[in-house]
Amino acid sequence: IHHSLFRKIMKQDNNQEMFPIVDEQGNIISAATRGECHNGSKLLHPVVHLHVFNSQGEIYLQKRPDWKDIQPGKWDTAVGGHISYGETVEEAFRREVMEELGISVPNPTPMGHYVFESNVEKELVNVFKTVYDGPVSPSKDELAGGRFWTMQEIKDALGKGILTPNFESEFRKFFI
DSSP states (O other): HHHHHHHHHHTSSTTTOOOEEOTTTOEEEEEEHHHHHHHTTOOEEEEEEEEEEEEEEEEEEEETTTTOOOSSTEEEEEEEEEOTTOOOOOHHHHOOOOOOOHHOOOOEEEEEEEEEOOOEEEEEEEEEEOOOOOOOOOOOTOSSSSEEEEEEHHHHHHTTTOHHHHHHHHHHHOOO
16 A cells, blocks of 8 residues: 555554654664654654745645644644655655645755754754745645744744644744
């Protein structure tokens, strides 16, 4: 069965998917499964995030589906995804943008990276931004939709349980 079809049928992430384990500079030191990375082990694994702005300065957010194991039903960064073992940051970035939004972003601006830690996981987040005014086709398999938000709408939603804590901290770090 095709991976996305399998996930749609099962309505959960593949806990056997292999992720690289990295140091805080992004150097690969070992590997572990998604399940091992999300069970409170705090194994540092890399992810990519893309913030998509339109030319009016609004920012696109995705709605996480209710079946996700982390932050179900909350609004989050336009694109956020794990880097699979054996994949580069750039390859993961291109794959995730296409999978989640159905778009190609030729020259994203790197914003930097930082370590995000929650009660169940620890991620090395590689942050990018871009300006995009074309059509967005959010994945029906991976997302529960998405839309552009004004900066005021985001500021009004901060701290109210509408947005993911990860997005809130990243938004404050890079855009306020």
